[in-house]
Amino acid sequence: MEDYSGYFRQGDLIAKYLKGELSHPEREELADWIAQSEHNRALFEKLTEKDTLGQELDRFGPGDKEAAWERIAAETGHTQTARTTYIGTRLGQLVAAALVIVISGLLVYQVVYKDTPTQPVAQQLNDILPGGNKAVLTLADASQINLDDATNGEIARQSDMVITKTADGQLVYDLSKATAASSSQRVPVVAYNTITTPRGGKFRVILPDGSKVWLNAASSLKYPTKFLSHERQVELNGEAYFEITHVKTSPNVARPFRVCSEGQVVEVLGTHFNINSYSDEKSVKTTLLEGKVKVIKTLANVSSNRPNGKTASALILKPGEQAQLASGNRPNLNLIAQADLEEAVAWKNGQFHFKDTDLPTIMRQIARWYDVKVGYQGKIPDMKFRGRISRDVPLSQIFQILQLSGVNFKLDGRKITVKS
Template sequence: MEDYSGYFRQGDLIAKYLKGELSSQEQDELTDWIAQSDHNRALFGKLTQEETLNRELDQFAPSRKAEAWERIATETGFTKPTFVTYIVNRWTRYGVAALLLLVSGLAAYELIYKPEPAPQVTVQPTDFAPGSNKAILTLADASQINLDDATNGKIAQQADMIITKTADGQLVYDLSQSAAGSSEDQEVSPIYNTITTPRGGKFRVALPDGSKVWLNAASSLRYPTKFRGRERAVELKGEAYFEVAHAKNKANERVPFRVLSAGQIVEVLGTHFNINSYSDENSTKTTLLEGKVKVIKTRAYALANSAKTEAASALVLKPGEQAQLALGTQPKLNLVAQVDLEEAVAWKNGQFQFKDTDLPTIMRQIARWYDVEIAFQGRVSDAKFRGKISRDVPLSQFFQILQLSGVNFKIEGRKITVKS
């Protein structure tokens, strides 16, 4: 016979949530379960709605608790008296009326007999859709192309470089056939393009050297349409994940790739790494997943020749390490020896993931991805949050999880006030 005990466990956790008696470990367990699927989030919403509970409570009066559990036991295949006794005794320990007993039974019944996805439950009268592929491409002549409106295929040409938008939401740079057949690499002034994602947007770029870049919301990347000389340099604002291709010049020398962001340069030869360089964060974080990079704290830089940048200090990262450049009047470059790599690049893989993350940090991510304005009312909670949820869900489903920890929200237009 199938073991149904896990289903009743989730009901117990929801019942204890309603009582306000979840331990820290139980709250993490319930949060993880809610985040696992839309079905779980919808069921949690249903079982914590006053209207649902009032309706069901009429059928499960306290005086009939034993009969109610006998019916549930029969329906789920548990016909032994020991099961009913166990459940009733557990309910007695809770010391609350049939409401809590009811929640546990309803949760088990729903999970056992209605495993198909349930209708989405909106906990706020106003909801916000998640972000999507959106970006603006600014060409060298300052003209702009809205990439989410542009049709797939060739969208522009800069000198000998053809710019294409692919069906999977990616910008690709390829040499024209005439340029590809030429062995000349004339020394001309570089032509720069800039791709910018708005709040609520993301996009991917395949650079002229074959390197791949994933841009997070509210970010921009400036780069030449063709890399020349002894380096490949790009400029980042916001957050991006890089997979850098190896490249050699005519002398068969490796050409370094450099990413310039506020106060630092990241220098690589070929590697995978993430840079979070938002202006509203407390620090710029460079996380290495594969290969080797040097993070250079700078006093000044020039995109056209970052190799001559004046360096103040530097760190060399190994996979699994993170450099943190604290922002402010006296920036300091620090090394974090071990970081959660999955958390660092969760956004690129379509997830929000938090590990002992404070509420203001979470709300900044929400603001950028859902394109909303965030304000705090009263004292800001110093609680730390853990958990994972898809970036494809409406904002209301995200709020369901935060509300488990006593965080509440007031929505006025696109302004969200956080009350904790």
């Protein structure tokens, strides 16, 4: 396999140049490389351009090209007149690491793959690509539709409901497209569907009442194809972000929406919130962004469909708050008054967001999104990480950032070994 260490060395030198951290020997080394050819000189000029770096760094965080450049300039002090810096925070280290990776990656592409652009660089390096819009829809009759392979447009009809798949990875339940014959049925038939995302998958659903659900990797949502009773209820395993439509059963009575997950029920009317209920996490987290929700701790499991009357405790959340239901035999329901909303919904916005996050938690997120298995060799490093990384980058770029913080990895197929 090609040795790319030289390109990463040059990337490191160029990053240090932008930050004003070159030692005298490193300055001479970079100057010698630039002087070797006109191609190297042109590459250096291109890789130190504001527009080039701003566009590439935008993949590591939110905002447009100009905002991305301003973030790196703030951390490195890179302006038109000065290139001095002081990086003293973990976030600064991650931004600096992103700078090295972007420059090195552009070097590899320009030098090695410029003449063979038909295949993505990540595939040529046997890299693992990020997840995408993947899910399986299980209908009421137990038949399954692989949404990865299904063509866009109508994919099924159930009673008076038409199910459509859109080009942007969304499943829509639409009553307005029903035929006159099916709509004239006197007794509506209620059927239950389940959408399941694999590891490395995500999908969106517009429910029959117009509510929107974003489903994260390794998750499932069970719901009726039509909400008929005085309440609306779904069952969640894994993680999902909800935007619930406000519906009234009468002019003065609102119809509640309930999300049942392991050990709790969340009751809402019309609101935006996120539930993380993965079984391998330390707690179930319900984070409210807009509106009001009631989180009820119960002794029932998901399959019971509703609280069993043995309610242990409940919390009313206001926007910006988070309820945490600890796992174990004696779970506690705790209120976090000031939750990090960006961190809670970063996955929905296409990011990993780490805020004093330990390595095992990071690796669980990586395992779900890249569909890999994770093991540890030796003691698990006791480290905390801060920063944002795009979920659209190949796995190797995640590794490069973590390795610059002292974490080592070995990749064998789809098995990652973290080595201390």
